[in-house]
Amino acid sequence: MEKSSKVSGFGVWDSLIRGFCVNNKDPEKGLSILKDCLRNYDILPSSFTFCSLIHSFSSKRNMSGAIEVLELMKDEKVRYPFNNFVCSSIISGFCKIGKPELAIGFFENAVKVGALRPNVVTYTTLVSALCMLGRVSEVCDLVCRMEKEGLAFDVVFYSNWICGYYREGMLMEALQKHGEMVEKGINLDMVSYTVLVDGFSKEGNVEKAVGFLHKMIENGSRPNLVTYTSIVLGFCQKGKMDEAFAAFKMVEDMGMESG
DNA sequence: GTAGGGTTAG
Numbered sequence: 203m204e205k206s207s208k209v210s211g212f213g214v215w216d217s218l219i220r221g222f223c224v225n226n227k228d229p230e231k232g233l234s235i236l237k238d239c240l241r242n243y244d245i246l247p248s249s250f251t252f253c254s255l256i257h258s259f260s261s262k263r264n265m266s267g268a269i270e271v272l273e274l275m276k277d278e279k280v281r282y283p284f285n286n287f288v289c290s291s292i293i294s295g296f297c298k299i300g301k302p303e304l305a306i307g308f309f310e311n312a313v314k315v316g317a318l319r320p321n322v323v324t325y326t327t328l329v330s331a332l333c334m335l336g337r338v339s340e341v342c343d344l345v346c347r348m349e350k351e352g353l354a355f356d357v358v359f360y361s362n363w364i365c366g367y368y369r370e371g372m373l374m375e376a377l378q379k380h381g382e383m384v385e386k387g388i389n390l391d392m393v394s395y396t397v398l399v400d401g402f403s404k405e406g407n408v409e410k411a412v413g414f415l416h417k418m419i420e421n422g423s424r425p426n427l428v429t430y431t432s433i434v435l436g437f438c439q440k441g442k443m444d445e446a447f448a449a450f451k452m453v454e455d456m457g458m459e460s461g
Numbered sequence: 462g463t464a465g466g467g468t469t470a471g
Contacts, residue, residue: 253463253464254463257464260464287464290464291464294465321464323464323465324464326464326466327464327466328465329465329466356465357466358465358466359465359466361466364466365467391466392467393466393467394467395467396468397466397467399467400467400468401467426468427468428469429467429468431468431469432469434468434469
């Protein structure tokens with residue numbers, strides 16, 4: 203509270219509400235303060251504060267909370283603009299609670315009413331939703347649209363897309379997209395390598411998975427517990443228990459928790 | 462100013 207002399211007027215409410223959003227601590231409390239502001243004090247916190255609440259609720263999978271804040275934002279007394287930050291948070295939240303169809307519906311409506319010019323992050327969350335529904339083929343159309351809009355693709359976008367192909371057992375396509383990504387000069391990171399390792403392990407090609415594991419290490423990405431879990435699983439599925447155990451030992455050697 | 466991605470079972 204020592205800092206309270208430095209923040210004055212509306213700032214103190216913003217700070218307090220955002221404080222309840224940090225680390226998704228207690229957005230419910232944040233929302234009740236926001237409502238007090240609007241109702242009793244006639245104070246309008248900033249749009250950033252509304253966004254923080256929506257993100258915090260979505261991260262905690264409380265979508266009714268997120269939507270409630272969104273409605274307050276749209277209120278004629280507030281009229282804060284809808285943006286990509288809010289949209290991607292909500293799409294991701296709907297995916298987290300296993301409702302990708304609601305995520306897609308939400309996105310389509312936002313675009314239809316002209317409230318949104320999507321960016322790569324928002325499109326990436328949409329790709330997740332499509333892939334959850336096995337609609338990976340529709341990502342190609344999306345990509346065309348993005349190219350027309352002049353958007354650049356990145357490693358997270360491709361990881362999601364590749365994941366979708368593995369989910370449908372489309373290994374060739376996954377590999378092809380991986381090649382495309384490399385061609386574009388997009389560097390793979392730990393997660394994108396792990397997606398490849400896991401994809402091949404699950405589909406019964408643990409040898410190829412190990413190949414990517416080595417490539418990953420060569421390129422300076424450190425495999426983690428998730429990566430090795432996929433390798434162990436791949437060997438176990440093929441009954442290659444010696445190899446599975448060797449991979450398991452690598453986890454121990456790296457000082458990672460194996461439980 | 463903030464956001465998006467990976468594993469495990471039953």
